[in-house]
Amino acid sequence: MRTLNVNTPSHAYPIFIGHNVYQQPQQTLAPYIGKRAAIISNETVAPLYLPRLQAVLDALGCAYFSIILPDGEAHKNSQTLNMIYDGLMQHRAERNTTLIALGGGVIGDMVGFAAATYQRGAPFVQIPTTLLSQVDSSVGGKTAINHPLGKNMIGAFYQPQAVLADLGSLQTLPAREFSAGMAEVIKYALLGDADFLTWLENNMAALMAQQPDVLAQAVYHCCQMKADIVAQDEKEHGIRAHLNLGHTFGHAIEAEMGYGQWLHGEAVAAGMVLACRLSETLGYLKAADTERVIALLQAANLPVAPPRMPLDKWLAHMQHDKKVQDGQMRFVVLRAFGLADIAGQINTTQLQHALQPYLAA
Amino acid sequence: MRTLNVNTPSHAYPIFIGHNVYQQPQQTLAPYIGKRAAIISNETVAPLYLPRLQAVLDALGCAYFSIILPDGEAHKNSQTLNMIYDGLMQHRAERNTTLIALGGGVIGDMVGFAAATYQRGAPFVQIPTTLLSQVDSSVGGKTAINHPLGKNMIGAFYQPQAVLADLGSLQTLPAREFSAGMAEVIKYALLGDADFLTWLENNMAALMAQQPDVLAQAVYHCCQMKADIVAQDEKEHGIRAHLNLGHTFGHAIEAEMGYGQWLHGEAVAAGMVLACRLSETLGYLKAADTERVIALLQAANLPVAPPRMPLDKWLAHMQHDKKVQDGQMRFVVLRAFGLADIAGQINTTQLQHALQPYLAA
Ligand SMILES: NC(=O)c1ccc[n+]([C@@H]2O[C@H](COP(=O)([O-])OP(=O)(O)OC[C@H]3O[C@@H](n4cnc5c(N)ncnc54)[C@H](O)[C@@H]3O)[C@@H](O)[C@H]2O)c1
Ligand SMILES: NC(=O)c1ccc[n+]([C@@H]2O[C@H](COP(=O)([O-])OP(=O)(O)OC[C@H]3O[C@@H](n4cnc5c(N)ncnc54)[C@H](O)[C@@H]3O)[C@@H](O)[C@H]2O)c1
Ligand SMILES: [Zn+2]
Ligand SMILES: [Zn+2]
Numbered sequence: 001m002r003t004l005n006v007n008t009p010s011h012a013y014p015i016f017i018g019h020n021v022y023q024q025p026q027q028t029l030a031p032y033i034g035k036r037a038a039i040i041s042n043e044t045v046a047p048l049y050l051p052r053l054q055a056v057l058d059a060l061g062c063a064y065f066s067i068i069l070p071d072g073e074a075h076k077n078s079q080t081l082n083m084i085y086d087g088l089m090q091h092r093a094e095r096n097t098t099l100i101a102l103g104g105g106v107i108g109d110m111v112g113f114a115a116a117t118y119q120r121g122a123p124f125v126q127i128p129t130t131l132l133s134q135v136d137s138s139v140g141g142k143t144a145i146n147h148p149l150g151k152n153m154i155g156a157f158y159q160p161q162a163v164l165a166d167l168g169s170l171q172t173l174p175a176r177e178f179s180a181g182m183a184e185v186i187k188y189a190l191l192g193d194a195d196f197l198t199w200l201e202n203n204m205a206a207l208m209a210q211q212p213d214v215l216a217q218a219v220y221h222c223c224q225m226k227a228d229i230v231a232q233d234e235k236e237h238g239i240r241a242h243l244n245l246g247h248t249f250g251h252a253i254e255a256e257m258g259y260g261q262w263l264h265g266e267a268v269a270a271g272m273v274l275a276c277r278l279s280e281t282l283g284y285l286k287a288a289d290t291e292r293v294i295a296l297l298q299a300a301n302l303p304v305a306p307p308r309m310p311l312d313k314w315l316a317h318m319q320h321d322k323k324v325q326d327g328q329m330r331f332v333v334l335r336a337f338g339l340a341d342i343a344g345q346i347n348t349t350q351l352q353h354a355l356q357p358y359l360a361a
Numbered sequence: 362m363r364t365l366n367v368n369t370p371s372h373a374y375p376i377f378i379g380h381n382v383y384q385q386p387q388q389t390l391a392p393y394i395g396k397r398a399a400i401i402s403n404e405t406v407a408p409l410y411l412p413r414l415q416a417v418l419d420a421l422g423c424a425y426f427s428i429i430l431p432d433g434e435a436h437k438n439s440q441t442l443n444m445i446y447d448g449l450m451q452h453r454a455e456r457n458t459t460l461i462a463l464g465g466g467v468i469g470d471m472v473g474f475a476a477a478t479y480q481r482g483a484p485f486v487q488i489p490t491t492l493l494s495q496v497d498s499s500v501g502g503k504t505a506i507n508h509p510l511g512k513n514m515i516g517a518f519y520q521p522q523a524v525l526a527d528l529g530s531l532q533t534l535p536a537r538e539f540s541a542g543m544a545e546v547i548k549y550a551l552l553g554d555a556d557f558l559t560w561l562e563n564n565m566a567a568l569m570a571q572q573p574d575v576l577a578q579a580v581y582h583c584c585q586m587k588a589d590i591v592a593q594d595e596k597e598h599g600i601r602a603h604l605n606l607g608h609t610f611g612h613a614i615e616a617e618m619g620y621g622q623w624l625h626g627e628a629v630a631a632g633m634v635l636a637c638r639l640s641e642t643l644g645y646l647k648a649a650d651t652e653r654v655i656a657l658l659q660a661a662n663l664p665v666a667p668p669r670m671p672l673d674k675w676l677a678h679m680q681h682d683k684k685v686q687d688g689q690m691r692f693v694v695l696r697a698f699g700l701a702d703i704a705g706q707i708n709t710t711q712l713q714h715a716l717q718p719y720l721a722a
Contacts, residue, residue: 086510
């Protein structure tokens with residue numbers, strides 16, 4: 001088991017990463033939960049992992065109740081959030097009842113937001129069970145639900161007491177979901193040092209086979225990178241925005257196709273190709289660079305082109321993006337691998353050029 | 362115009378108090394709003410005060426749109442909150458669009474919560490138009506909506522950029538609402554120094570007549586007291602809880618009667634009498650002290666007894682209170698005027714004794 005400490009200005013907390021995080025609950029759980037906990041999970045994850053967590057809480061003498069939500073990005077909305085509040089109120093959860101998020105990024109984001117807002121802030125613990133949530137959404141304190149007109153539009157910055165990333169739980173994850181998580185791993189490689197990009201290219205096969213050491217190394221490295229960035233810029237006033245590489249395009253894909261049709265990571269994968277194309281348009285990257293990204297994404301079984309849609313649809317979706325400032329769309333581009341930048345002055349012609357091969361008639 | 366600076370660990374901001382806060386918008390508004398604002402008000406306040414605010418924003422060159430909500434505590438819920446989010450999304454409000462809350466505490470609490478959560482935090486400005494919101498809810502950064510099973514159960518700590526308390530707007534306030542706000546003024550007098558209590562007893566008639574200087578002095582003093590307390594204890598880990606004097610009982614009254622039947626301040630008025638009775642039961646206050654409080658409340662046309670309900674109803678409501686910790690109800694009591702304390706070990710017999718004259722058969 002590896003331990004990583006995240007230090008944000010508002011709060012410091014540990015991430016435990018490994019195949020045995022449940023075997024040392026005195027270290028990984030006991031210090032971070034109160035006398036009473038609310039376990040919040042969904043219909044898919046609960047049958048797989050709820051009994052084990054309950055056994056651990058029993059052993060620790062922590063009282064708990066469970067709230068089981070419907071599964072899927074389509075349910076990451078205010079109705080499902082209200083199901084959490086209703087469950088907490090019905091079970092008379094108090095301000096110091098610990099909310100435990102057991103599931104992927106959807107559960108983590110919603111439970112984090114519920115914790116941020118229940119009685120103006122209850123403690124919570126993340127137990128991410130997808131690759132995406134382990135390397136990305138459980139780190140950094142962003143919580144949110146979707147609005148019908150935009151993804152993650154309602155949320156809060158709120159840090160957990162601790163994160164338990166049990167790598168063994170990834171074995172039950174559908175292959176498509178595992179690949180989707182790998183999109184964010186690849187994103188870190190494009191943003192970070194050249195060594196990690198090369199390491200990833202060399203180890204993608206082992207990673208896709210969930211070879212334990214390689215997996216642990218990749219998850220740890222990604223969490224470390226994200227933790228470093230968040231420590232510098234918790235509220236995303238600057239460098240944290242680089243983590244949105246591929247996401248402006250990706251969010252447009254998700255919104256256009258209806259949340260949940262394309263997985264978040266799949267949309268981000270295609271979005272990163274587009275971000276590379278835009279970086280080419282700006283004269284930063286070479287076509288060969290983009291081809292290298294495409295090869296890596298393909299090795300992870302990820303899509304490398306968006307669904308076809310007309311330019312005005314792209315624009316309509318992207319103008320709703322949270323990164324819009326004073327009406328100006330802002331894109332994360334790569335000046336080179338490892339050197340991201342925010343381009344705030346992209347005009348329609350440049351966008352059209354980058355998107356040209358992918359536009360609908 | 363008087364200016365008070367509130368310093369919380371998270372954020373510092375000014376409160377402008379007076380009859381002419383709109384006449385110096387370069388000082389009171391311009392520095393605190395962005396290029397674009399969303400004015401959020403209700404059907405009662407908007408016809409009275411929206412045109413004037415719009416004129417000021419026009420003069421400042423700030424673009425704006427308005428969202429007008431239904432009026433009343435009964436609407437301080439997730440449906441109305443969603444109306445705010447919908448309006449913000451439909452008007453494509455961005456992360457730096459300033460939300461302006463124009464109205465009483467219901468509007469201020471809801472808009473504050475919407476601001477805390479829209480795109481994980483948008484700037485907001487409070488323009489409180491009731492006495493209660495000027496002396497209490499607009500200061501200190503507590504924001505919330507109600508849950509069907511409990512008041513203010515969903516919320517956040519979130520500070521505004523500035524507060525504009527226009528005392529002139531109180532002239533259109535229904536007398537009953539003005540009195541309700543006076544309950545919180547009296548609460549400060551019970552918590553604070555003896556001079557202010559005496560001053561209030563001497564000036565209650567002038568205050569009820571809205572004599573400008575007296576009114577300004579009272580509002581300023583209350584805001585000052587609250588700002589001091591909030592600066593010491595933003596997140597209510599300690600002394601800030603004293604501001605809940607009368608509120609545990611008051612919330613039970615509001616919940617039992619249905620939100621909005623008893624005004625918040627009216628419930629707090631009766632609740633403070635009960636807090637005094639409980640303080641008597643504990644041997645802290647004398648009956649004569651409670652009579653002095655009752656006289657002051659009566660001079661402000663406030664109720665001094667709760668509606669009759671059986672003990673088990675009281676208990677059921679109060680066990681849902683946010684101040685409950687590990688199943689233990691916690692009451693703010695007065696050891697003496699100006700000396701509040703948290704009593705965490707109240708048993709049912711003591712409660713029954715304090716409530717005896719007011720219990721239903
Ligand atoms: N907060 C952040 O910083 C951040 C960052 C990135 C993504 N996100 C959010 O994360 C969400 C996506 O997260 P996700 O990819 O984990 O999706 P998800 O939570 O929907 O999980 C994917 C699917 O796998 C199932 N599942 C989870 N764990 C499993 C397991 N161990 N075995 C079998 N099935 C399992 C889930 O029930 C679901 O059906 C999006 O809503 C996105 O906006 C947030
Ligand atoms: N956030 C906090 O710290 C805090 C503290 C105390 C109370 N509160 C909350 O504040 C709320 C009560 O606030 P309130 O008493 O201002 O109630 P309110 O907002 O409902 O206003 C009372 C009534 O007066 C109307 N009104 C407002 N201004 C007016 C004006 N100038 N002229 C004519 N009518 C006007 C309103 O439309 C409403 O009908 C409660 O929900 C309570 O929980 C919050
Ligand atoms: Zn992502
Ligand atoms: Zn109050």
